[in-house]
Every structure is written in C-alpha cells, then in structure tokens.
Amino acid sequence: MVLIFYMGANIMELFSQMADMSDEEIAEIHREHNRNSIKSLLPCQHYYQDGNCIVHDMFAHEVVERTKELYCDAFLTAHLEVPGEMFSLAMKAKSRGMGVVGSTQNILDFIKNQVQEAIDRNRDDHLQFVLGTESGMVTSIVAAVHELLGTNESSSGRARIKIEIVFPLSSDSVSKMLVNGSHGLNSVIENDLAKLAVVPGVAAGEGCSIHGGCASCPYMKMNSLRSLLRICHQLPDRDNTLWAYEASRFSATTPLGKSVAEVGCEPILHMRHLQTTKRLPEKLVDQVLRQSSHGPAVS
Template sequence: MGCTAQVWLEATMDKDGRMRFSADSDSEITRGFCSCLVSVLDGATPEEVLAVKTDDLAALNVGLPGAQRSRVNTWHNVLVSMHKKTKALVAERQGKPPFEPFPSLVITADGIHAKGSYAEAQARYLFPDESKVEELVNVLREKKIGIVAHFYMDPEVQGILNAAKKHWPHIHISDSLVMADSAVNMAKDGCEFITVLGVDFMSENVRAILDQAGFQKVGVYRMSDERIGCSLADAASSPSYMSYLEAASRSPQSLHVVYINTSLETKAYAHELVPTITCTSSNVVQTILQAFSQVPELNVWYGPDSYMGANIRVVLEQMTKMTDEEIAEIHPAHDRDSIRSLLPRLHYYQDGTCIVHHLFGSEVVNRINEMYCDAFLTAHFEVPGEMFALAMEAKRRGMGVVGSTQNILDFIKQRVQEALDRNVNDHLQFVLGTESGMVTSIVAAVRSLLSSAKSGGANINVEIVFPVSSDSMTSTSNSSPGVSPIKMGDVILPVIPGVASGEGCSIHGGCASCPYMKMNSLNVGCEPILHMRHFQASKKLPEKLIFQICNPSSNGKSVPTS
C-alpha cells in the first residue's frame, strides 16, 4: 500500500536463518527501486534487515524527497513491508505466539464484514430499522428540528442519523468546528430548533454562534438532563489550570490559545485574565503561527490538552530542520529563524488529557509496529507522543495523516478515490487512531465512493482497524445505570468505553462545577469562539484581539472592533 504503482513482495527465511526477498512491479522504475532493495537485503540476517531505517533511504536522494506522493515512497513502503515480514518470520521461527490482530471492519461495494466482537458491536448499528428512521424523520419535519452531531456519537445514533439524512437534509455529523456553522445554515433554511448530539461545550458553541448570527430565537437543545462532561473540560476547570492562566496573565504580550473542547465558563474566565482565542485540532498550528507573525514578541499559552501541546512543539521543532521554502509553504510569514525564536515562548499545560486518546500509548504502538506498520495510519492530534511520532513518520512517506477527525475522514476518502482511479484490484488497510465512533461516517463515505465506481470492474476492499488496548478498560462509578464490571477468574474487568462514551467523556458524564469560575458575563465566553471564526474567515487574528494582547489592562473593556 502507498505506492503509486502495484508492487508485490515475497519474504522467506532460509535454513541458515537469513532473509530471502523477491519483488516485482507493473512499473519499470518501481521494479528498479525494488531490485536495489532486494540486492542489498536478500541474504541478510534479520537484525541487518531491521537495522535499515526509512531515513537511511532519504539520503539516497532518489525521487522527490518531501513530496507526499512521489516515487521515493516506494523505497520507504517496500522497506517497511520487509521489516513487517521479517518480524513475523522471526517470531514464527522462535515459536512465539503471533500478536492477536486488532478488530476491524472490511468495507466493500456489496457490504461489510466484521472481524472480532468489538467490530461486530460497531457494525451492528450501521443498518438501522427503517421504521425507527421513518419515525424520526416525521418528528423532525413536523417540528422543524435540525440535528448537529459529533463524529464520536454512539454508532446506534449515528446509524439512524445517516439513514434519516436521506429524507431530511437538516442533519449534519462532523467535527466540533463545523457543527455550529451547520446549525446556522439550518436556521437560515427555516429550522426553528437545533438539537446538539455531543458534549456540553458543543451545545454552548452552537448557542453562541447562533446568537452571533442573529438567530437568538432558534432553540438549542441537548439530549440529556445530566451534564455531559469531558476529561479535557474538567482539566481546564481545575485549580492547576487556573494557576496556569494566572501565570499567563503576568507575562507580557500573552495570548491564551484554548482548545475548543472546554466549557463556556472556562473560556469566559480565561478571557477575563488573558486575551483568549479558541482553536481546534485542525487549525491550532496555523493559529499559533499566525499569532506569532502578528505579534513577534508574543507569548503563547496553549491548553488544556497536554498531548496536543507536546505534539505542537514537536511539529514546530521539526520545522526548524526544513528549508525556508518548505516552511513558507506552511506559513508565508515564517522561516527557520522565526520558528527557532518562537519556541521558547510557546507554553503548554502539562496536566490535561482526553481519556480516549490517552489509550493510544506504548502497547498499541508496539502492536501497530509489529502487525500494521505497512498500513495507512491515522492519528488525532490528541494522541500520546509514541502514536504521534509513528503517525508523523507514516505521513512523511505518504502513508499517514495527523490532525482532526475531519482530516482523518478526508485522508481515507482521498486514498480510496486514488485506488478507484487506478482501477485495479486493491486492499486498503487503515488504522483508526481516534475514537471508534468515527467509523460510522467513514463507512458511509467509503461505501458511497465504492458504490459510485462499482461498474468500473476493480475489486476494492477497505479495512478499518480499531487499535483497542487492554488499557482501554476503565472503571465506572456506582451511579452508572446498567453497567457493572465482569469477573474473569481472579481478574475484574470493568466496562470498555467506546460505544457508549463520547469524545473523551466518562460513561456517566458529570463535569464538576469549578468554584474558581468567576466572570462578569457568559457573553465574554463567546468572544474567544468569535475570534476563531474571524481567523478561519480571514486567516488573521482580529485587531480587537491584538489590541487586548498589547494592552493587557484593557482586556474585557471597550476596545476597537474589526
């Protein structure tokens, strides 16, 4: 996978324990690349094979280094496949039990095949009862209700929503950045009510943006009387985060870049202390780079996701090794010197995690390295450093994506479309490095692509792999209705989150109210969101925010507008 041409690779181990490789391709150039690799590694020991890294190939300067879809990827991807086959043969020779494969869903133009009980649970709701769908559509049409839902909602809910969308267009499933914009469009089309399926801060964002767009009379509803919290939102309302903001407020020319996965109260309190703009996983790097370009002596304080903060720093440190021309393609106002100068002034909170993405740690990474290193790898920006590094390496050789849920969906669609355009039989395997609820939208998008090209004749299979870790089992509180641990021998296994839990939220919800949240008005909490919307539209931070950064004493007071 990942090569622009078709490549076939065979690996065996001879009686002396040395690796024997052969390869072929339907491309003369690619066959030549493979021949070079085989000439070097055929007859080598397993240790010698595994010692050759993809970075070693980049020094050969063949193809177009740095180009995501260039011939040089053949060197990288065939080498990674050699590594995978070598590890499997060594384990077989040593009599080691093979790794248990992760559960997965295989999508074809004709249907879906689930591998493993976890995948079966995900697939169960992809084809809902039509009577339930019809009942829902009738209510939505009668009451003029629009629905915005997050990619991470329960598969049962998403399955019905995807089916209902064919009959009622005012249903949208997306990442959190797009949900509020979709609600505005629904209001423009005559919807009198918007139902938000997600955690509480998503409802707050929708309410704030509808008000700003002039739709104060459109009702916004969420689907539970209980508060639906999230570990990141909890972290941002903790005393330690308040201390972090206090430190930011004492630093000159500071900007607080707060992840959108926080409550309106957090945004309001923070903006009273230090100028604040919200961000999402898809725009956080550009937001930070743009802020430094507009205020050169700026101090940026990012929070509350510690993994994302660390990953942002890694991305910027890697940029210092790029050419000025490559950096300018990412942001035209920066070069290596400017990136080096901003790094000491980039701060991130050290104690906030999404409990779902926290699970993509060393155990999951080790199994991916052993079994799926030659698959397409997707990772959310919130994953731990091990998974982030693995995905970034895959991205460099055209085999991965790191970003938001929408970035992940777009990457999968793009790779499937490329396979369809080649019109040859192919099996594409994607490791899903984010919450498993994403699979509903992925399946719908992939099936749509495969169905539209069904007459082309090529047999394309798309496999979505769920990296489920044993650490993904979390205990539930005694107040959780209908959920209880399972005893297996002397070990008590608590409930696995995923189907019933949302974007890093506990099954039972319950964000604690923070006593440190003191603010003049909740309207202040909307301002960081509006600042982000201005940035999304103009690619510049608003003058009002710049004024607040350069004049800290004016924050929250009447200032120039833009």
C-alpha cells in the first residue's frame, strides 16, 4: 500500500503538470496524448492516501530544502515512489533539462547519457547527480560511470571529468563521531570543531539509522521465500486450516478462468516489452482501455 500511496500521488502530480503543457510538449512524452486526453485522465485516478515508508520519507521537506540550497546546479533524479516534494523538485529540473523522473532504468540511462555528453564535449567538467531513490541502484550507477570514464581516460589528450553521486539525507541520519587512528570510531565529544559527520551504515559499524541513514529499507530486506515458509511452518494449524490455502502451482485459476502462473508473469512480460521496444504492449493498452470504459482506474 505504501508504494501505491507514493506512486499514486506522483502520477497525479505528473498528470497535473502535463495538463498545463502544450500539445506539442505532451506529444514528446507520449505521441498519442494531448491536453484534453490528459485532463480526462485526472478524475479517473484514485490511489491509497494513508501510507508512509521510513526510507522513502527521508526525501522529505528538510532534504528538499537542503538540496535546493546546496545542489541548485546539480542534475536531480527521482524514482516514481519518492514522496511528493522530491518528486516535484525533480519534475521542475526535468522541465529545464536538468533532471529525470521514472524507473531505476530511466535514472541510470539519464546519468549515462549526461556522462557521455560530457565526454563528447572533451573539456574538464564536474557533474553532480542527486539521487532521489533507494540505495540499491548505486552499484549499477557506479559501474556504468566507471566503464564510461575508463574508456575516456584510456584515450590520450582527453579532458578530466569528475562525477559526484549525491544521496540527500536528513540531518537525523548523521552521527557526530571522532576518528582516532587505528582505533576507529570512538565516543561522541563536545568540541564541534573536532567532530566528524558520519552517515550511519554497516561499514562504519554503527548500523543503519531509522531515519534512513543508509537509504536501504530493513523491512524489504527481510522479505524472502525462506522467511515466508519459516513463518508458515511456525503457525499453529491443528485443524489443517492453512493447507486449504496451499498454492497449486499449475492447476489454480483466477475467477475469470486464467492460470494463476500466467497472470503472475504477465506484468513482468509487459515491463520487458516496454524496456525492449520503448512502447507499451498492445495487449496491455487494450486491457486498460477496456477497464476504463467500465469504471475508474485505480493507480
């Protein structure tokens, strides 16, 4: 429900902003839409509004204000699931060519394109990218940037390009610790001049902050098939009540008679089609249009 809350609110914000664009600007985003069609979508959208996430909420008011103050010249990125303020900030940056909103793949492609353009300009440069998303995609971003820069640096006479990836954090996520040689992090001290700001994380030994210090959701990391099976085996079931809900992998069907396996795989296949062809599958478009004709869609 939390993802529906953030993503639903952001889709409403996206459509609201698009409704103020010209038909030409909207066509660049989706060539089959215009102002009238976007406006007709607004009253049809409904989403769950009572939700919160300890990780996504780290991109809240304070972080947005600090981002505007300290990184006004940086490229801003936002996943579709971040809270509205960060999403709106990235949307404004996108409108002037300085940002992107979308999936993790959209964010990665945007960063790669900006780095490649800097390489092609062949002059010394320093690019900053503010990430409005969970920390899980950092590895892929760093690997992609290293690959591009490595190719650039291997060529003689090439410019020096510095890439900075910025995670905006709440001030509550930062500890004030003293580094003492080989003894590592010691106790907090009173002298502000001697304090070192440390973002809580596993590498530093102090663990992740509940305020999102490591930008990684501890609850999502607990979800696995092994954990689910362990819980099921531990539940009391003297009357074999739970066995009535045992999954039948190949024989179970939906109320409409479709295979559960087929229905479960369908969204994944739609996403793969979109990533490969950059177009929504005709089957999905047809399903959405038929559903919208029978009642309001739910985001």
